[in-house]
Amino acid sequence: MMYKDLLKTNLISQDAKNRCEEMILGDPNSPPGAYTGNSKGFEYVRKQVAAAIERRDPGVKANPENIYLTNGASEGVRTAFNILIRNPHDGVLVPIPQYPLYSALLTL
Numbered sequence: 705m706m707y708k709d710l711l712k713t714n715l716i717s718q719d720a721k722n723r724c725e726e727m728i729l730g731d732p733n734s735p736p737g738a739y740t741g742n743s744k745g746f747e748y749v750r751k752q753v754a755a756a757i758e759r760r761d762p763g764v765k766a767n768p769e770n771i772y773l774t775n776g777a778s779e780g781v782r783t784a785f786n787i788l789i790r791n792p793h794d795g796v797l798v799p800i801p802q803y804p805l806y807s808a809l810l811t812l
Contacts, residue, residue: 744772754766754767754771781806785810
């Protein structure tokens with residue numbers, strides 16, 4: 705997506721080219737790359753995630769504005785904990801056995 709001249713070659717599949725064009729046209733105001741300009745993530749992808757949720761769960765209306773993309777589960781959990789924990793007096797109930805990330809983040 706970032707090196708548009710590559711889209712004019714035979715070095716990548718037509719499917720990859722089509723997906724790049726779809727993403728570029730789907731969100732022309734967001735630059736491709738590591739930083740989208742929106743902390744929620746690339747808007748086009750958030751819209752696709754919302755559509756997938758609606759297909760998976762009939763009757764559910766998913767709002768892309770309420771979807772936050774992260775670079776993995778650990779980053780998502782860290783972000784959620786930062787939102788939920790205001791001070792040292794707040795508590796979080798975690799199951800035992802638990803994912804080690806929870807206790808590590810709570811220690812921080």
